[in-house]
Amino acid sequence: MTSAVSVEQLSISFPSAKTRFTAVSDVTFSVEEGQTFGLIGPSGCGKTTVLRAIAGLNTGWTGLIDIFGAKLEPGRKITGDTRRNIQMVFQDPYSSLHPRHRIAHILGEPLKVHGAEGIDAAVGIALDRVGLSPALAGRYPHQLSGGQRQRVAIARALLLKPKLLLLDEPTSALDVTVQAEILNLLNDLKASHRMTFILVSHDAGVIGHMCDRGVLMSHGRIARALDRAALSELTEDAVEAAAWDETPGYRGN
Ligand SMILES: Nc1ncnc2c1ncn2[C@@H]1O[C@H](COP(=O)(O)OP(=O)(O)OP(=O)(O)O)[C@@H](O)[C@H]1O
Numbered sequence: 070m071t072s073a074v075s076v077e078q079l080s081i082s083f084p085s086a087k088t089r090f091t092a093v094s095d096v097t098f099s100v101e102e103g104q105t106f107g108l109i110g111p112s113g114c115g116k117t118t119v120l121r122a123i124a125g126l127n128t129g130w131t132g133l134i135d136i137f138g139a140k141l142e143p144g145r146k147i148t149g150d151t152r153r154n155i156q157m158v159f160q161d162p163y164s165s166l167h168p169r170h171r172i173a174h175i176l177g178e179p180l181k182v183h184g185a186e187g188i189d190a191a192v193g194i195a196l197d198r199v200g201l202s203p204a205l206a207g208r209y210p211h212q213l214s215g216g217q218r219q220r221v222a223i224a225r226a227l228l229l230k231p232k233l234l235l236l237d238e239p240t241s242a243l244d245v246t247v248q249a250e251i252l253n254l255l256n257d258l259k260a261s262h263r264m265t266f267i268l269v270s271h272d273a274g275v276i277g278h279m280c281d282r283g284v285l286m287s288h289g290r291i292a293r294a295l296d297r298a299a300l301s302e303l304t305e306d307a308v309e310a311a312a313w314d315e316t317p318g319y320r321g322n
């Protein structure tokens with residue numbers, strides 16, 4: 070199997086008033102093509118920060134990030150094929166959907182940029198696939214519920230058929246039934262489009278249902294690598310307990 074993503078000794082810090090705050094330290098993992106890899110851990114442990122670095126959105130990092138054989142460089146925008154190959158569904162879909170654009174535009178625009186034809190039909194199909202009525206295409210993001218917005222964000226990411234999909238708590242705003250539908254949809258699409266997923270969650274149930282491998286993070290570091298058996302036995306308590314682990318070198322919030 071080929072590695073889709075390889076992350077080595079990734080450290081990420083943010084400038085703060087006095088010193089730099091190190092949010093992620095020495096994180097190393099690799100993700101095989103076609104797998105779903107889980108980044109798990111309590112609030113504030115650095116999950117989103119790692120995902121944003123892989124998406125090219127965090128610039129202050131050191132280490133190595135390799136995506137389908139292309140090395141990312143800190144501070145440089147991801148371009149070309151690598152850019153097309155990566156899509157991210159953000160934790161807060163409201164902030165990632167343009168407030169003044171209708172859903173039809175939000176979903177259609179990325180297709181236009183890539184010169185696709187039959188955009189209206191593609192938008193309708195994409196909405197239908199995530200369980201939304203194509204009639205919602207004429208609405209603005211604030212005219213949708215939180216769960217509907219999250220589904221629009223997933224539809225947008227899927228329209229470009231990325232090889233790597235970064236999912237940051239993609240179903241946390243959804244009720245349990247809709248959550249299960251969306252997770253199953255993601256799994257179906259992953260299989261049919263040969264995608265690779267990195268899935269961030271602090272929900273042991275979601276992780277157990279979705280992931281092939283993963284890591285439990287604590288205070289910006291990897292506390293444990295998790296294989297399939299460990300993932301299926303993961304409990305809410307174990308995820309929360311990682312928040313209390315003493316980790317050498319942790320510089321505190
Ligand atoms: N832009 C930023 N500037 C300064 N500090 C940041 C920034 N982004 C994140 N941090 C800090 O980095 C740490 C990790 O944040 P991150 O958002 O990655 O956590 P998370 O694991 O995704 O948490 P949650 O489950 O709550 O989303 C936190 O202490 C956070 O305050």
Ligand SMILES: [Mg+2]
Nearest residue numbers: 116117118160
């Ligand atoms: Mg987060």
